[in-house]
Amino acid sequence: xxxxxxxxxxxxxxxxxxxxxxxxxxxxxxxxxxxxxxxxxxxxxxxxxxxxxxxxxxxxxxxxxxxxxxxxxxxxxxxxxxxxxxxxxxxxxxxxxxxxxxxxxxxxx
Numbered sequence: 014x015x016x017x018x019x020x021x022x023x024x025x026x027x028x029x030x031x032x033x034x035x036x037x038x039x040x041x042x043x044x045x046x047x048x049x050x051x052x053x054x055x056x057x058x059x060x061x062x063x064x065x066x067x068x069x070x071x072x073x074x075x076x077x078x079x080x081x082x083x084x085x086x087x088x089x090x091x092x093x094x095x096x097x098x099x100x101x102x103x104x105x106x107x108x109x110x111x112x113x114x115x116x117x118x119x120x121x122x
Contacts, residue, residue: 014106016053016074021046022099023113025054025089029096036090043086051085052077058095061102070106 021042028039043051056073059065065073089095103110 014053014057014070014108017046017050017057019103019108019110020113020117021050022054022057022103022108023110024117026096026099026110027114027117029089029099032090039090040086043089044084046085048078048081052081054099055081055085055088057102057106058089058092058098059102060105061098061100062094067105067107 024042025039028035028042032039043054046054052074055077056065056070059073059077060067060070065076092098100110
């Protein structure tokens with residue numbers, strides 16, 4: 014998962030959990046990401062909701078990159094339980110976002 018850092022995914026998870034207060038900030042964070050990072054974020058979410066298995070990362074990423082027809086921020090903000098799916102996706106890929114989330118909370122991200 015070299016296309017996006019665990020920290021960036023963790024930041025989106027935190028913002029998604031506070032969607033009522035953080036939607037504009039979440040949108041801004043996602044829109045400032047590169048196209049590759051946005052595709053990776055979608056791929057992580059898809060893996061977390063079992064649309065792809067973790068060992069299908071390359072396929073999930075390529076699909077997210079080639080089939081992006083809606084702005085990524087709109088797509089993710091409109092996805093129910095997006096924070097849970099992102100967290101589950103990271104876990105399935107062998108990453109733990111809790112340390113990054115704690116650090117971001119301490120720093121006031």
